[in-house]
Amino acid sequence: MSKKFTEKKLKEIKTVLTVKSVTDYLEKLKLEENKFYDSFSYGSLERYKEWLKQKGLFFL
Structure with a gap:
């Protein structure tokens, strides 16, 4: 979260x-938090982490 937020x-x-x-x-x-997490499926998040690893970046 940003400091301003x-x-x-x-x-x-x-x-x-x-x-x-x-x-x-x-x-x-x-409810707002759940909506945010529901917008990402677990599988797509895992694929995103893999993509970052392939690019030499790390998922923080």
Whole structure:
């Protein structure tokens, strides 16, 4: 994550005041994260890692 993105998320979290809104916020983050990971299939990620190795690059 970029520093700017992290700072933005921290500011958003600081603005959340009630326990219910905290849990709702965390649930929203989890859904966003799942959407991101679902956009990559495991197989395509493995192929991408192999491609990077072949190019002499490393998957960090």
